Amino acid sequence: MLTLGDEEVAINLSAMRRKSMRLQLTAAGDVDLRIPLGAARSEVLAFVRKHEHWLLQRRREFLQRQQKKQQSVLIRGRELTIEISALDEFLITDQVVWVPQHWDAAQTEKALDNWLRSNARVDYPRMIERWWPKFSQYAAQRPVLRVKKMRTRWGSLSQRGYINLNLALMQLPESLLELVVVHELCHLRHFDHGAGFKQLMSDCLPDWRQREQQLLAFSRLL
Numbered sequence: 001m002l003t004l005g006d007e008e009v010a011i012n013l014s015a016m017r018r019k020s021m022r023l024q025l026t027a028a029g030d031v032d033l034r035i036p037l038g039a040a041r042s043e044v045l046a047f048v049r050k051h052e053h054w055l056l057q058r059r060r061e062f063l064q065r066q067q068k069k070q071q072s073v074l075i076r077g078r079e080l081t082i083e084i085s086a087l088d089e090f091l092i093t094d095q096v097v098w099v100p101q102h103w104d105a106a107q108t109e110k111a112l113d114n115w116l117r118s119n120a121r122v123d124y125p126r127m128i129e130r131w132w133p134k135f136s137q138y139a140a141q142r143p144v145l146r147v148k149k150m151r152t153r154w155g156s157l158s159q160r161g162y163i164n165l166n167l168a169l170m171q172l173p174e175s176l177l178e179l180v181v182v183h184e185l186c187h188l189r190h191f192d193h194g195a196g197f198k199q200l201m202s203d204c205l206p207d208w209r210q211r212e213q214q215l216l217a218f219s220r221l222l
């Protein structure tokens with residue numbers, strides 16, 4: 001352990017065949033120190049002390065990034081900050097996600113997940129409903145919605161009559177939910193992404209190509 005500023009930080013120390021010492025901060029925020037075999041304890045300590053300021057700086061940047069990650073969440077295309085609720089309740093308003101003080105990150109994530117899911121159960125069918133009149137001619141029955149967490153796709157249409165939509169679409173602007181819903185419904189008429197498919201997309205959403213670009217930018221969420 002090493003005291004950095006007012007913090008105790010764990011050091012992963014490894015002695016190996018090398019000429020010089022090397023200090024770095026890992027992606028997990030730990031300190032990694034490699035030293036030559038047989039290095040004297042006093043030398044190692046002196047080396048660490050010499051680089052303490054640099055280490056402290058890196059560590060501070062790391063913590064700031066961590067905090068930023070935990071302090072905001074994207075919902076319907078807007079970044080909401082996560083804050084402690086004085087009323088000790090979980091509540092989502094226009095700009096803020098309020099969480100009880102004693103909750104840890106896992107609890108917050110679970111509550112957010114549930115919230116997204118129950119709202120997807122309202123938003124997604126509503127969007128399908130909006131577009132169904134245009135597509136009802138291509139299918140005997142309206143596809144049945146399944147909300148899923150998917151790692152590689154925003155949506156899909158199965159031949160067995162399901163439309164699968166990614167839960168993460170709840171985090172995107174509504175215009176992109178619309179893009180994905182229309183895209184999947186177009187597959188009722190065209191199975192591939194050929195000229196006919198593109199024509200139908202253009203008939204429905206003249207700006208679908210721009211929306212696809214926007215969707216691509218959000219794909220790191222998956």
Ligand SMILES: [Zn+2]
Nearest residue numbers: 183184187193
């Ligand atoms: Zn497709």
